[in-house]
Amino acid sequence: MDLQAAIVVFLAILGLAMKPGPGMMAIMSRTLAQGMKACFVFMAGVCLVSMLFLALVMTGLKFAHDDLLFISILLKALAAVYLIYIGIKGLQHLHVNFALRERAPESLSETFTGAVMLTLANPLVILFYGGLLPSVVDIPLADWRDGIVIGLIICFVETGVAVLYCLPVAYSRHIFTDALLRRINLISSILMILVGLVIGYSAIPAQDLLSVL
DSSP: OOHHHHHHHHHHHHHHHHSOSHHHHHHHHHHHHHOHHHHHHHHHHHHHHHHHHHHHHHHHGGGOOTTHHHHHHHHHHHHHHHHHHHHHHHHHTTTOOOOOOOOOOOOHHHHHHHHHHHHHTOHHHHHIIIIIHHHHSOGGGOOHHHHHHHHHHHHHHHHHHHHHHHHHHHHOTTSSOHHHHHHHHHHHHHHHHHHHHHHHHHTSOHHHHHHHO
């Protein structure tokens, strides 16, 4: 995996992680009730599922030797369209009320289990591993070292963004106002559109298509 692919993966994860949604509201509400330990336990569950998805993608696509050019172009096109769609949808809902409510205290095992189940059911996670990641990284040529690098990037960005959200919440529930969350939604939506455009441009089968003509 080259530096350009690593940067695109980083930006895509950053945009998805920054976007206020059910997952981020869940981790912030748990942090509000239980403190930062809930944040780290929740993120342990998120990272576990992320690594499982990563392993499935890296092992599964290594066996898809036929029509790899078509699969690559299709995945890039679908990922680009969906990311741009997410970004535009976010821009159309800038005035949504992001309600942050304190949850009743729960055990750390319940927090971990909730994170696992929420991540497994998150369509954005499925989009990232099923469409975006294979469109950026040449999975059939990737080895275990590439997998470690990708895994570290994913866990670092997801956990880092979660901590940046939750640390202020743990000490003051008034920091993340609706206005601030709307601004974050605006930034993440624009980032999604930009990443989608970059991936869409890379889907243009210029030299790859010419090589098979």
